[in-house]
Amino acid sequence: MFASTRAPSPMFTRAAHASLTSSSSSSRRVRRTGVTRCETAGSVRREVLKREERTKLDPSSDLDFYAQPRFVTHVDNDFLAQVTELYRQRIPANSKVLDLCSSWVSHLPREVEYAKVYGHGMNATELGRNDRIDNFFVRDFNKDPRIALESNSVDAVVCCVSVQYLQRAEEVFAEIFRVLKPGGVVIITFSNRLFYSKAIQAWRDASGYARVQLVKSYFSAIAGFTAPEVITDMGAQDDSILGKIRRFFQRSSSDPFYAVVAYANYKPVYEQGDCRRMSVDDDECIA
Numbered sequence: 001m002f003a004s005t006r007a008p009s010p011m012f013t014r015a016a017h018a019s020l021t022s023s024s025s026s027s028r029r030v031r032r033t034g035v036t037r038c039e040t041a042g043s044v045r046r047e048v049l050k051r052e053e054r055t056k057l058d059p060s061s062d063l064d065f066y067a068q069p070r071f072v073t074h075v076d077n078d079f080l081a082q083v084t085e086l087y088r089q090r091i092p093a094n095s096k097v098l099d100l101c102s103s104w105v106s107h108l109p110r111e112v113e114y115a116k117v118y119g120h121g122m123n124a125t126e127l128g129r130n131d132r133i134d135n136f137f138v139r140d141f142n143k144d145p146r147i148a149l150e151s152n153s154v155d156a157v158v159c160c161v162s163v164q165y166l167q168r169a170e171e172v173f174a175e176i177f178r179v180l181k182p183g184g185v186v187i188i189t190f191s192n193r194l195f196y197s198k199a200i201q202a203w204r205d206a207s208g209y210a211r212v213q214l215v216k217s218y219f220s221a222i223a224g225f226t227a228p229e230v231i232t233d234m235g236a237q238d239d240s241i242l243g244k245i246r247r248f249f250q251r252s253s254s255d256p257f258y259a260v261v262a263y264a265n266y267k268p269v270y271e272q273g274d275c276r277r278m279s280v281d282d283d284e285c286i287a
Contacts, residue, residue: 042222063122069129100120100159101162103130118134118137141172164194186263192255212230
């Protein structure tokens with residue numbers, strides 16, 4: 001079922017887009033993340049979704065659905081603050097970042113400088129308004145899951161509140177692995193907000209817990225990703241009785257926060273400015 005993930009397609013700079021509107025799969029092998037000797041890192045181990053689980057209530061063109069620009073955020077500010085804090089903690093400065101399923105804002109921390117930020121989305125007008133993106137491309141991953149970047153070219157891939165729309169998620173996650181450098185991080189964040197008619201059945205029918213398990217299964221379906229980590233709160237933990245009561249009322253009044261994080265091949269450990277490679281399977285540091 002899975003198509004070959006090869007050549008990238010043209011990518012626009014924001015300047016080029018403004019001007020217009022006014023007028024191969026990785027072969028690296030790894031050992032430390034459960035990849036067997038007969039597997040190629042980045043290959044699809046298995047299909048996660050059945051055919052019916054990939055279906056949407058609205059089967060019309062996704063590009064048509066997103067053709068009208070929407071300069072809004074679909075989750076509340078508390079949720080977005082946690083997304084930004086997670087990016088701040090997990091994506092080092094001067095990284096090359098790919099923002100998948102992006103729009104007019106990327107939620108990256110303003111004070112952090114990145115070497116390059118690439119964007120992907122469904123609406124060129126929205127992407128052209130995003131001042132954190134240097135280059136972008138428009139593509140419907142449900143028709144063509146290829147990412148328009150070279151292999152081993154980025155340090156981080158992020159996707160905020162959009163994973164629920166991927167009908168070919170296994171192929172997209174294989175492409176994510178392909179474009180990541182070894183040690184690169186993937187951050188998938190989501191809440192309970194969605195365009196219901198455009199979400200896949202597996203997502204619509206699932207609870208918050210089941211959705212977390214589904215995203216974890218996308219990572220485990222691709223050879224080479226580390227064991228995914230689940231995060232539901234980026235705030236400082238106050239375990240006093242008062243703190244627990246405060247967290248209860250905060251969570252009940254704001255959009256729930258879920259993040260699933262994994263790395264390509266190994267998880268880097270930053271210690272006093274020195275990056276070491278460490279296996280997340282056995283916590284053994286490897287030089």
